[in-house]
Amino acid sequence: MYDLLKIEGRIQRLEIYDDSLSAFGKSGDAQIAASAILSGVAESVSLSAQTVFLASKSRLHVQSIVMEIDEKVCIGQFHRALLKENEYVICIAKKLENNLYELYSVLSPKTGLLHMQVGMGESVEKNKKGLKKEGLIYYGVVFFLFSIIFLWATGINSENLFFWLIISVFGYIVINYVVKKAGESLIYLCEKSEKVFNIYGFYNADDLSLLKSRYISDEYKLLLESVYEYRKVIEQDPYPESYIEQKERNV
Structure with a gap:
């Protein structure tokens, strides 16, 4: 259903732009709100209420990114892009055309953050x-x-x-x-999330939720939607901090 592939390496070029969520079209408000409601299962009402408030304003302020990895151009949209040039990342993406890829997720072994498209994060x-x-x-x-x-x-x-x-x-x-x-209204996001989990090699990917590990950004003073400190949930982490050194040593 989702023809995805893994791209990894250091970010050679990174551009970040402020934007508003548009991928959901007219049903965006309902789906953002639904995501926040369901995340309340794992989080306190005060935390999920922030996303409900954003949804009620008819748009979710996000950041669009364009980055280059190993000469591959990757584009994506996340609530906030906490990434830097030269950072080593493991991405799951869909090929759009020749050398252009749509990012579904970006994982950083160094920071322990997993960026996913808004609404993703649960099987x-x-x-x-x-x-x-x-x-x-x-x-x-x-x-x-x-x-x-x-x-x-x-x-x-x-x-x-x-x-x-x-x-x-x-x-x-x-x-x-x-x-x-x-x-x-969110089932297709769960299907994409499960596919991403499997490609990353996360244990028990078909029964996994990252909602408890949503990241609170000190920089933006926000509980970020679909940006996760994934190691709080993934005990058998396939990408520890030492992964980068091991990977580049074997190149």
């Missing part, structure tokens, strides 16, 4: 598990608050309990439907 199976958990969490909160207000306002009797049961069941169906639809 399909992990996403499904997160959806189930998300639905239960939201329903539990709404059900608890509704029960207290409803029973306090109407009193406890058989008729009121019947209405309470009907509304509770209906609420469960609605909340699960909303969360499911949010997840479906």
Whole structure:
């Protein structure tokens, strides 16, 4: 489905431009918001709320990059590009034409940061598990608050309990439907993420989520979307800091 390849080496040329997210087109707001909602499974509400706020402003401010590795021209778009010229990176990209490649991810063994396209970072199976958990969490909160207000306002009797049961069941169906639809809008991002994980050689790639390792940038004072300190999750790291020295020694 996604014909991707690995490109690695030192960044010979790097250009970074401020931009706004446009790859999702008209459905961008919904998908950015959905990504933030689902990331709430792994992060606190205060952290994921930042991305929801950005989505509500109808665009996510990102950085577009153009870089050259081993004479290959690579273009990409990330929330922030925390990269430098001459830095050794391992990229997963799709060939667009002759010598032009679209970046899906950029991994730096030196900094331990993994840049991915906005919305990426979770496998399909992990996403499904997160959806189930998300639905239960939201329903539990709404059900608890509704029960207290409803029973306090109407009193406890058989008729009121019947209405309470009907509304509770209906609420469960609605909340699960909303969360499911949010997840479906992101499924293609999960498929791309899983493909990237496999190419990198991450252990258990089909049941992996990096959401807990989202990077907080001191420079930008932001919790970055889809920029990860991946070693917090990937215990058997195929790309330790010593990887660069070993790789260049064998060239």
